[in-house]
Amino acid sequence: MDISSHKASTLPATVSKLYADWGTTNLRAYALDEQGSVVTQRESAMGVRGLAQEDFPDTFDRVFGAWRSVEALPTLLSGMIGSRMGWIEAPYVPCPATMDDIVESLALVPDRDKLRIVPGVCIDNGPTHRDVMRGEEVQVFGALSLAETGSATLCLPGTHSKWVEAEDHTIRSFRTAMTGELFDLLSRYSTLAVPGNESDPADSAAFDQGYALAGSPGGLLNHLFSVRANALFATLAPDQIRAYLSGILIGHELADLGASHLRPDVPILLVGDRPLSKLYSAAMERAGLDHRLIDCEQAVIRGLDMVFAQTDWEA
Numbered sequence: 001m002d003i004s005s006h007k008a009s010t011l012p013a014t015v016s017k018l019y020a021d022w023g024t025t026n027l028r029a030y031a032l033d034e035q036g037s038v039v040t041q042r043e044s045a046m047g048v049r050g051l052a053q054e055d056f057p058d059t060f061d062r063v064f065g066a067w068r069s070v071e072a073l074p075t076l077l078s079g080m081i082g083s084r085m086g087w088i089e090a091p092y093v094p095c096p097a098t099m100d101d102i103v104e105s106l107a108l109v110p111d112r113d114k115l116r117i118v119p120g121v122c123i124d125n126g127p128t129h130r131d132v133m134r135g136e137e138v139q140v141f142g143a144l145s146l147a148e149t150g151s152a153t154l155c156l157p158g159t160h161s162k163w164v165e166a167e168d169h170t171i172r173s174f175r176t177a178m179t180g181e182l183f184d185l186l187s188r189y190s191t192l193a194v195p196g197n198e199s200d201p202a203d204s205a206a207f208d209q210g211y212a213l214a215g216s217p218g219g220l221l222n223h224l225f226s227v228r229a230n231a232l233f234a235t236l237a238p239d240q241i242r243a244y245l246s247g248i249l250i251g252h253e254l255a256d257l258g259a260s261h262l263r264p265d266v267p268i269l270l271v272g273d274r275p276l277s278k279l280y281s282a283a284m285e286r287a288g289l290d291h292r293l294i295d296c297e298q299a300v301i302r303g304l305d306m307v308f309a310q311t312d313w314e315a
Contacts, residue, residue: 142303210247
C-alpha cells in the first residue's frame with residue numbers, strides 16, 4: 001500500500017516505539033508494543049532513490065506524523081536512509097563491528113525528537129577488499145538472535161547479496177555480490193531479454209540446468225552467453241530463460257562467495273524474503289549445504305529491537 005493513499009490514524013496506547021526499514025526502493029514502517037510485537041505497519045514505494053534531499057522531512061511526517069502526533073515516540077530508521085543519498089548520513093562502523101559499536105554510532109536527526117538512524121558497516125582493507133552494507137547489519141544481528149547463536153555464516157540475498165562471517169556476536173567480515181541487480185539488467189535490457197517475459201524464475205528444471213552449468217568450466221561470462229545460444233536453438237523455451245539465468249547467477253555466487261568460504265563449525269543462516277530465499281535454498285540443497293531459513297522482516301524487527309534496548313533515549 002502506498003502511504004500517500006493511506007488515511008492517517010492515531011495508534012493504540014500500547015504502542016511504545018516505531019521502526020522503519022527505509023531502503024533504496026521501498027519503505028516499511030512498524031509500530032510496536034513494549035514486548036516487540038508489531039501492532040500495525042505500513043509499506044510504500046517511497047524509497048530513497050525516488051526522493052530528493054529536501055523531500056525526506058515531509059515524507060517522514062507523512063509516514064509517522066499521525067503515529068507521533070500525541071508524543072514523540074522513540075523511532076529508529078535503518079537502511080539507505082542513512083547513506084549519502086539519504087536524509088542524514090550515518091557514517092559506517094568498521095569491521096569488526098558489534099552491536100555496541102552500532103548503538104554508539106547512531107545518527108541523530110536535527111529537529112526531530114527521539115529520531116535516530118542506524119549506521120551501516122564497512123570493510124576497508126585497501127584495494128584488495130573494500131565493502132559496505134546498510135540495513136543488512138540489522139538483519140545479521142537479528143538473525144543471530146532468532147537462531148540463538150553468536151556465530152554463523154549468513155547469506156542475505158537481494159539486489160546486492162551479502163555473505164557475512166559472524167563470530168561471537170560480531171560481524172567479522174563480509175562480501176557482496178551484485179547478483180540481483182545483474183539479473184534484473186540482463187533479463188530486462190540485454191540481448192538475453194525476451195520482450196514481455198516476466199515468467200517466474202523458479203522453474204525448477206531450467207533453474208537446475210543453469211545451476212549445473214555454473215559448476216562447469218568456462219566461467220561466468222561464457223555461461224551467460226549460453227542463455228542466448230540455447231534460446232536461438234530452442235533448447236530453452238522463452239518462459240524458461242529467466243529461471244535458467246537465475247540458476248547461473250546464483251550458482252556462481254554460491255561457488256564464489258559461499259561454498260569456498262564456509263566454516264564447518266558454524267551454522268549457515270539464509271536470511272531473506274520467501275520467493276528469493278526459495279531459490280537460494282534450492283541452490284544450497286543442490287550443493288549439499290545444511291542451512292536454516294530466517295525471515296528477513298523478522299530479522300529486521302528483532303535487530304532493531306536489540307538496538308532500541310541499548311539506546312539511551314534521553315541523551
